[in-house]
Amino acid sequence: MKNSGLKSVTEQAWKVVLTVIAVCFLIGTFLTFVNVVMRKALNKPWIGTEEMDSILLVLLVFLPLAYVEWTNKQLNVSVVFDLFPKKVKFWIRKSHHLLILAVSICLTAASWEVVQRNMDVGNKTASLGIPLYLLFGIIFVGFALTALTKLVQLFMSDEDGGPHDH
Numbered sequence: 001m002k003n004s005g006l007k008s009v010t011e012q013a014w015k016v017v018l019t020v021i022a023v024c025f026l027i028g029t030f031l032t033f034v035n036v037v038m039r040k041a042l043n044k045p046w047i048g049t050e051e052m053d054s055i056l057l058v059l060l061v062f063l064p065l066a067y068v069e070w071t072n073k074q075l076n077v078s079v080v081f082d083l084f085p086k087k088v089k090f091w092i093r094k095s096h097h098l099l100i101l102a103v104s105i106c107l108t109a110a111s112w113e114v115v116q117r118n119m120d121v122g123n124k125t126a127s128l129g130i131p132l133y134l135l136f137g138i139i140f141v142g143f144a145l146t147a148l149t150k151l152v153q154l155f156m157s158d159e160d161g162g163p164h165d166h
Contacts, residue, residue, distance in 0.1 A: 014067055021064055028056040048128040055125075055135055062142030066149040069100060097154040104147035111140040 035049040068074045081092065118133040125132065 010070070014070065017063060017067060021060060024056045024059050028053050028060070031056075051125050051128050051130075055130065055138075058135060059138050062139045063145075065142045066145035069146055069153070070149045094154065097150050101147055101150035101154060104143050104150060108140060108143040108147050111136055111143055115140050 031046075031049050031052055035046045039045040081089065084092065114136045115133045118131070118136055123132040124130060125135075
């Protein structure tokens with residue numbers, strides 16, 4: 001597959017992920033609003049809303065991790081970094097990719113173990129009865145996508161070690 005084909009596929013995949021994140025944010029906002037109205041105005045809280053909001057929050061935090069790394073939009077301090085020569089910047093960026101890859105692989109493996117344990121035991125959320133392995137599966141997917149992103153960036157970065165233009 002050519003680089004332009006890979007770029008097109010990744011752009012489409014990120015659009016899907018960002019759309020899912022946006023929809024989840026809107027759903028979470030709506031659920032919170034309805035629950036506040038029901039709780040404060042009608043004195044009848046909507047059972048399970050807090051649980052659903054927690055699940056959506058996990059999705060909103062862990063799913064975009066890979067996108068943030070892919071687009072290089074994570075928080076960073078570049079005041080000192082900008083002072084380094086180009087060759088040093090290259091190795092710092094490659095080291096960054098390696099470190100995040102290693103951490104992501106460890107967290108992917110750990111979260112997969114948690115997914116498996118929860119599948120075996122059959123743990124579910126208290127009020128909605130949602131299997132917990134789905135919740136931990138979101139975390140697994142977030143770290144797995146981040147590891148994949150770093151793997152791609154490690155071997156397919158620009159000459160300065162940074163990500164390609166996206």
